[in-house]
Amino acid sequence: MRFGFTEDQQRFRAEVRRALRSAEVRAAAAEATGADGVEPDARPLYRLLGKLGLLAVHWPVQFGGEGRPLTDAAIIAEELVRAGVPDTFHVNTVQIVGQFLLMAGNDEQKRRYLPALARGESFASVLYTEPDAASDLGALRAVAEPDGDGYRITGTKVFSLKTRFVDLGLCAARTTPGAGKYRGISLFLIDMGAPGVTVSVIPGVGDEHFHRVDLDSVPVSGDDLLGPRDEGWPLLNEALAIERTGLDYHLKAEHWLQAALDALIDGDPGSSHDDRLEQIGRWYGALTADHVLAWEVLTGLASDRIDQVSTAVAKYHSSELAQSIAAWAVGIPSPEQRANRIRAAVTLDSAYREAPGLTLSAGTSEVMLQIMAAAFDSIGQEEH
Template sequence: MRFGFTEDQQRFRADVRRTLRSAEVRAAAAEATGTDGVEPDARPLYRLLGKLGLLAVHWPVEFGGEGRPLTDAAIVAEELVRAGVPDTFHVNTIQIVGQFLLMAGSDEQKRRYLPALARGESFASVLYTEPDAGSDLAALRAVAEPDGDGYRITGTKVFSLKTRFVDLALCTARTTPGTGKYQGISLFLVDMGASGVTVSVIPGIGDEHFHRVDLDSVPVSGDDLLGPRDEGWPLLNEALAIERTGLDYHLKAEHWLEAALDALIDHTPDSPHDDRVEQIGRWYGALTADHVLVWEALTGLASGRVNQVSTAVAKYHSSELAQSIAAWAADIPSPEQRANRTRAALTLDSAYREAPGLTLSAGTSEVMLQIMAAAFDSIGQEDH
């Protein structure tokens, strides 16, 4: 269990923080931040971050990184969010797709894709969820049919973020239908500019838009099969565990609580807010505990341990906490702050609309509870 940072980690954090305070980064971050359902193109900001070497510090040097520990990448992720950098591109491109490529990709795939991702010249997303499948990823119906040395993928994926801006997608499809719910599934790297790919926006209330991706006999090279054919389900479970450290949800909870405090101080600076002080203290206590859970999951991954239970605990706690803070803070901005469109008011309005989705993405809270319950049940059986 980690309760503090080493001197090297503290020095590294200070260096990253100084870099992100530059006028150039701050201006680019402001341009990339969306409000009122308007989603700007954040790629120029990420190209700048790539030039500064801040996107994939833990990747090997040969693949565009600096060879630092995974925990240093988490420090960068924390400081990016605290500097006002919208995090979805980083989460999807670096923390999910890029990290999965490091874990399961061939050397050729790593050389082909990772350097451009690390430089902010290419972006990635995931195509897992399908219509009517809910959170059951094994209910997928997309099919990858053999075509010469490659495949053609046909199906529909929904609820991916930033998809109209990305170049590459990690996609699930059935390569051998009829072999069982969890069998015959494979993972592919799909060129989002390929023929047969159609991306459309799904209407929603968030500042970031969900997308529908229709795949109509999309050609995929055999070299873009990720891992062994028909053995995608175990790999997918590992990929999901990588997503479930809870770091991005924790940072949202932290950001939203700070915005709530800014709003309180701004519209009644002389009021002690006695009616809210106790709850504010409880939120900070919960955030501190959440940070420990998140870093327990992160340090496990950094040591090469993919612990499904610890990541489920971290994901569950952080997403539920973020949603609770957003709901509590929704009525804090005053009518004047809303009319003046202050930063705090806009942030909290956006948080209220985004927060419900946090307990659904990367696995619903119910799925996380099932993972925990199954683990505790197996421990109980062993004790008997």
């Protein structure tokens, strides 16, 4: 169990903080932050972060990284959020699709895609969820039909983020229909500018927009198959566990609680807010535990240990905590006049609209509970 950081990690964190305090980064982060349902283009900010070498430090040098440990990448992720950098591009491009390429891609695919992702010159999104499949990827219907040396993919994907800004999609599709619910699924890298790809916005209340992606016989080459054909399900299971560190949700919870405290102070600077102190203390205690859970998963991943139960616990706890803090903060008064709204109030307004989706993405809370329950049931059977 980790309860502190090494001196090297603390020095590295200080270096990252200094880089993120520059006037150029602060201005770009402000321009990239959405509010009131408006989603700006965050790519200029990420190109700047790429020039500073702050996007993929744990990747091998030959693929655009610095060969640093995964824990250093987690430190950067923490400091990006604390510096006001919207994190979705980082989560999707680097932490999910980039990590998937490192895990399952061949050397040619890594050389083709990873350096541009690390420089902030290219961006990626995940195309898993479908209108009738919800969180059950075993119910997906998108089909990849053989076409010469490649495939043509047809289907519809929903609820992806930043998709209208990205160049690359990691898509799950069936290459052997009828093989079984969790069999015959393959993974592909799709050029989002290819013929047959149509991206549209799904109306919603969040500042980040969900998208619908219609794939109409989209051509992909055999070189765009990621991992073995029909072996997508085991890869997806492993990748989802890596995705569920809980750190990104923890950082949202931390950011939203700080915004709530700023709003309290701004609303009544002279008050000690005694009626809220107990709950605030409970939130801080929960955040501390949440941070330990996330870093327990991260240190395991850094040692090539993937524990499905630990990741489910971390994801469940962090997403539920962030959602609870956002709901609690609704009771904090804020100025009525939009022109007078402080930054904290804008953040909390955005948080309330974003929070419901946190317990759905990367696996619903119900799925996380099922994973935990199955593990406990297995332990009980072994004891008897």
